Amino acid sequence: MRTGQEYLDSLNDGRTVILDGEVVENVAEHPAFAGIRTTVAELFDIAADPANGMQYRAPEIDASANLVFSVPRSPEDLAARRRAVERWAKHTHGWVGRSPDHVGTFFAGFASHPEVFAGEEGDDRDYAGNVRRFYERILRENLYVTYAIIPPQVSRATTASGWEGEFLQVGVVRETEEGLVVRGSQMLATGGPVTDEVFVTCIKPLGPDDRDFAISFAMPASTPGMKMYCRRPYHSTATSDFDYPLTSRYDEHDVLMVFDDVLVPWDRVFINRNPQALGRQFFETGAHALGNWQAQTRLTVKLKFIAAVARKVAQVNGTDKFPGVQEKLGELAAVVSTVESALLAAQVTAEPDANGVYIPGRRALYGIMGLQSETYPRVIQILRDLVGGGVTQLPSSVKDLYGEASAADVARYYQSPGFPSEERIKLFKLAWDIIGSEFAGRHQQYEMFYAGAPFVVKGAYAYRNFGYDELLGEIDEFLAGYGSRASIDASADRREI
Ligand SMILES: Cc1cc2nc3c(=O)[nH]c(=O)nc-3n(C[C@H](O)[C@H](O)[C@H](O)COP(=O)(O)OP(=O)(O)OC[C@H]3O[C@@H](n4cnc5c(N)ncnc54)[C@H](O)[C@@H]3O)c2cc1C
Incomplete structure (x- = not known):
């Protein structure tokens, strides 16, 4: 299983992270990312050590994998999954929100519900297969995936189709034989600068006029044209571990993702311009x-x-x-x-x-x-x-x-x-x-x-x-148990007594 050092070695891949108006040359060495990349490397080392009980035989790949990515198929599986998540959380004392188990868990749900990713009528591409294969990569490679699933906060009065200015939210500019070309931005990929991949979609409901924004895909952090605009790193202000014991270890940077006409190959597309499917991927897959x-x-x-x-x-x-x-x-x-x-x-x-x-x-x-x-x-x-x-x-x-x-x-x-x-x-x-x-x-x-x-x-x-509906039934039954006329008669009886 992937070690912390292997993870650290993979970070110098030319990804475009922007800080203070400049592109960071190498996130594997830049001091702003030192705390979080070390912490994530430690998480991978913990998972790789069999003594920590975080490994299981994943049936999807017939090989050993990290329990935090497992699909729970029994109460025992669910309990084992929680213990593994807890093992990692205890290492960070809960101060890393988007550790690899967060989005990895979403993909366990997605991949076990391929039916939700079937294309619209007439679109026979194998989106469900793409989701399954991506999940298998998460299992095999112990991938660290983050997500950007919220439209940028341009205006909440309408959805993106109502905004002035085209493609402020990430959307499909054109389709080619190779895939979808996307342009625009999406918030807020926490941990983005030190992840392997970024999953991009929209969890907020979109309407029929927003079809171009109704997409779902994942791309490597190093994708050309994919930029990460980092908020101010707090780690840089942490003068020492002693003075800032949490900031110095756990500052996971939040980034606005920007796509400059990025080609998303077909095998990385999970949802293609289908507003209905956006919510279904989250809520019908569990x-x-x-x-x-x-x-x-x-x-x-x-x-x-x-x-x-x-x-x-x-x-x-x-x-x-x-x-x-x-x-x-x-x-x-x-x-x-x-x-x-x-x-x-x-x-x-x-x-x-x-x-x-x-x-x-x-x-x-x-x-x-x-x-x-x-x-x-x-x-x-x-x-x-x-x-x-x-x-x-x-x-x-x-x-x-x-x-x-x-x-x-x-x-x-x-x-x-x-x-x-x-x-x-x-x-x-x-x-x-x-x-x-x-x-x-x-x-x-x-x-x-x-x-x-x-x-x-x-x-x-x-x-x-x-479960209000169920409770309403009980209330209705209770209310039906007495009526106005019978109530008058009953109170008359009581007075006589
Ligand atoms: C530190 C941090 C890390 C994050 N990390 C991630 C991440 O890793 N990936 C990711 O995708 N997202 C991430 N998010 C984004 C997060 O998902 C959004 O902040 C969240 O979904 C709320 O959306 P918003 O911020 O656009 O708030 P808005 O939707 O703009 O709402 C802001 C406020 O406006 C008011 N408001 C807006 N619309 C309505 C309405 N219709 N009715 C009533 N009141 C309304 C409410 O008071 C609301 O609290 C992160 C956010 C934070 C703060």
């Missing part, structure tokens, strides 16, 4: 539920990590003996346990779909996702409350611990009972990277939006998957 269950597994690991930091802060500051603080830690525990419980409930309520794939229970999964835009900020708020000014009463950098002018004061004034100053400073610097650094702010935005804006997650996913 890919959306499986992929977001992976995301909740990661989130649970991250929330436990944050809760533990909060607990330790209270211990160091000696506030944990106050009932008020115990109540706050209790609320934190309640929130985190609720997320974990929903994750496990989704596993327990999983059912096989028509193709025999075990899909996590959608009520529990989308229910907890519907609350995420409130639960994550609440968890951060509790930690923010507990640290007080301690995250600003911090030396300017690790160098203050050693400077001739500062070392003695730092050792004396930054300590807590039982916690020497270095330990205390380390903890509070970590807390700041969770609640206050630019990396922390981006994470709050990520957790609130990665699965869609809250109005979509609540209004579409949680609302539609709750």
Whole structure:
């Protein structure tokens, strides 16, 4: 199985990543990507070591593969898949959202539902075969795929066909014998600069006038004409591991993808100008539920990590003996346990779909996702409350611990009972990277939006998957059990009694 070093060696392939107005010469060496590429390499090493229990025999390729990419065909498969995802998430403490298991999971859903990728009537190309072969490559090569599946935020008042200016959203400019030529942009491929491939499609509903934008394909990160416009890397501002323990390791850059008339060969096209198929690929294959269950597994690991930091802060500051603080830690525990419980409930309520794939229970999964835009900020708020000014009463950098002018004061004034100053400073610097650094702010935005804006997650996913129809039946039956006339008679009887 692919090792971390093999992954790192593959990154210098001429991909076009743009930072500060210039093309990055080599992402394998550029310091802005050092933290995340090292972390991803570590993930591959973990998977490659049989001792970590992340390998299985994949029937699709009849060879050993990474469990995080598996198609669950039994409750045991689903449990094994979660454990493997958790193994990776524990390595990053949940701070890498688009690790290779995220989009890889979507392809497990896609490939096990080839019928969804049949072309429109009259289009006999083997799109389903393309999806299957791409998934087999993910299994065989342990591929790191990210995705850009949201139209650029040009205007939300209409879809792309209503925008002024052609091909702002990525769409088909022309068709050739070799494939589709695409132009435009799509947001927001997290991790793009250090991935192998980018999957591009549109999860937002499109109308009949948007046919040219209704596509789905994957291309290698090094494709000529495919550009990645990177947001400001926070890693570059992380002066040291000690000062920014999370930023320095886990800054996965978010990029706007731009396509300058890129030829997408036919064998890489999954959906060809078919608005109906866009939603079906996510929702009729179970890919959306499986992929977001992976995301909740990661989130649970991250929330436990944050809760533990909060607990330790209270211990160091000696506030944990106050009932008020115990109540706050209790609320934190309640929130985190609720997320974990929903994750496990989704596993327990999983059912096989028509193709025999075990899909996590959608009520529990989308229910907890519907609350995420409130639960994550609440968890951060509790930690923010507990640290007080301690995250600003911090030396300017690790160098203050050693400077001739500062070392003695730092050792004396930054300590807590039982916690020497270095330990205390380390903890509070970590807390700041969770609640206050630019990396922390981006994470709050990520957790609130990665699965869609809250109005979509609540209004579409949680609302539609709750099972209101079934409950309405129960209410209707209850209401039918009494009527107005009978009610008057009954109350008259009661008065007589
Ligand atoms: C850090 C980060 C990483 C991301 N990584 C990825 C990634 O790897 N791949 C990827 O494809 N995407 C990624 N995304 C994009 C993410 O999927 C989108 O942010 C999300 O789908 C919401 O779309 P939007 O940002 O365009 O928000 P919009 O749809 O523009 O919504 C923004 C706000 O406008 C209001 N609004 C807009 N439309 C309506 C409406 N119809 N009704 C009511 N209110 C409305 C709401 O207040 C909403 O919260 C990432 C986002 C973030 C923040």
